[in-house]
Amino acid sequence: MPDNTESRTDGATAYDVAVVGGGSFGTAMAKVLGENGHRVHFWMRDPAQAEEIRSTRINKRYMPDVRLEGDIRPGTDLADILSKSDIVLLAVPSRAFRSIVRDHKDDFREDQIVVSLTKGIEADGFKLMSEILQEEIPRCCSGVLSGPNLAAEIVNRELTATVIAAKDPDVRHKVQALLGCEYFRVYANVDVYGVELAGALKNIYAIVAGLGAALNMGENARAMLITRGLAEMSRFAVSLGANPMTFMGLAGVGDLIATCTSSKSRNYRIGFAIGKGQQLEEAVKELGQVAEGIYTLKLVREKSEAIGIYMPLVRGLYEILYEGASINAVINSLMMAVQNSDVEFILPRTISQ
Ligand SMILES: NC(=O)C1=CN([C@@H]2O[C@H](COP(=O)(O)OP(=O)(O)OC[C@H]3O[C@@H](n4cnc5c(N)ncnc54)[C@H](OP(=O)(O)O)[C@@H]3O)[C@@H](O)[C@H]2O)C=CC1
Ligand SMILES: O=C(CO)COP(=O)(O)O
DSSP states (O other): OOOOOEEOTTSSEEOEEEEEOOSHHHHHHHHHHHHTTOEEEEEOSOHHHHHHHHHHSEETTTEEEEEOOSSEEEESOHHHHHHHOSEEEEOSOHHHHHHHHHHTTTTSOTTOEEEEOOOOEETTTTEEHHHHHHHHOTTSEEEEEESSOOHHHHTTTOOEEEEEEOSSHHHHHHHHHHHOBTTEEEEEESOHHHHHHHHHHHHHHHHHHHHHHHTTOOHHHHHHHHHHHHHHHHHHHHHTTOOGGGGGSIIIIIHHHHHHSOTTSHHHHHHHHHHTTOOHHHHHHHHOSOOTHHHHHHHHHHHHHHHTOOOHHHHHHHHHHHHOOOHHHHHHHHHTSOOOOSSTTTSOOOSOO
16 A cells, blocks of 8 residues: 555544545544544545535535534545545445446555445345445455444434454554544454444344334344344355454444334334334335345345354345335244244254244
8 A cells, every 4th residue: 555644643644535425424534533633535426526625624414413524525436536545445335336336446556445334235146335445446445444333313313333354453553543533443353244244233133123013023122133034144245255253342232232222223214114014115215224124134035044054034025125024923923933042153043843
C-alpha cells in the first residue's frame, strides 16, 4: 500500500478511507472515521444526496438527526475515490455488491485493503462477499467486518463492539486502529467465512423474533428462539466449513442478541409487520431500507435442503413468508417436533426430522 498517510494531532496515522454506500451503515462508519481524524471519501450513487450531505453535513434520507463531523467528502465518482484511498469499506446491499466491485475492478489499487460490511449472500452460487472480492479483485487484501452493530446506535456514540475477520494480520491491525475509539471496539478473528456467514444468517432469526414479538410471546419464548436459532445457524455454518467457536463470539451470538431483541433492526421490523398481518411486499416497501434476511432466507432454505441440514426455523419462516402458511400452524408444528439435543456438539442430535 503506498504510504501517503499523515499523522493526526494525537500522533496516530490518518488514512484516506473510501466508504462505499450512502445508506445507514455507510453513514455510521463514515461518522466514526471522520471523528477518528481520517479523510473519508464517501461514495453514493445519487449526486443530489452527495450534494446535500456536502452542504448540510446530514444524510437526510437515512440519518436525518445525525451531523457528520470531520473531513468527510461525499462524491459519486467511484474510480476517483478508489484511486485516492488506502482502505475501502464496502457498505452496499449484497444484491449490488458484485456489480459495483466488478464495474470498478481495475480502479482498486494493488494491495489496497478492502473490507466488506455487507451481511448477505449472493444468490448465484451461494457466494459470500469475501468470496466475491477474492474472485473479482484477488490482488487486494480483503477482510470482513461484522458484529452487533445497529447503525442507529453507533451514530449516537453508544458503546459498541465489532469484529474484523481477515487472514492477514496487517489487515486486522489496520482496521482495529482505523475504527477503534472510545465508543467503538474492534475485536479480531481469522475465521472469515464463519464471521461473515454468522452476520448473514442472524438476519433470518431477527425476522422470526420480530414475528414472535408481534404475537406478544414471552421472554422464555424469545430465549428459546435465540438459542435454537444459534444452534441452527451454527449447525449449518459448521457443515460449510465455519469454526463453531465463532458463533460464541460477537459476530455470532452477539449479533443474534442485538437484532433479535431490537426494533432498531430492519429485519426484526419486517418480522413484526408480518406478525401484525402485513403482507411481505407491503412491509418491505414501508421499511424503505434493506432487510437482507428476506433474501438470505430463500437461499439458506434451498442450500440446507440440498445439503441435508436440519433447519426447522428457516423452513417454518419460509413457509410463512413465501408459501402462505399460517403462523399458528407453523408454531404448532415446531413445538410438536421431536425433542432433541440441547448442545449437539456435546450430545449428538437424534436423526429424526
Ligand atoms: N444498518 C445497519 O445497522 C447495518 C447494516 N449492515 C449491512 O450493510 C449493508 C448495507 O446496509 P445499510 O447501509 O443499512 O442499507 P440501507 O438500506 O440503509 O442503504 C443502502 C445503500 O446502498 C445503496 N444501494 C442500493 N443499491 C445500490 C446499487 N445497485 N448501487 C449502488 N448503491 C446501491 C443505497 O443507495 P440509494 O439510497 O441511492 O438507493 C443506499 O445508499 C447490508 O448488507 C446490511 O446488512 C451491517 C451492519 C449494520
Ligand atoms: O446487522 C445489523 C446489526 O448488527 C443490522 O440489522 P438490520 O439489517 O436488521 O437492521
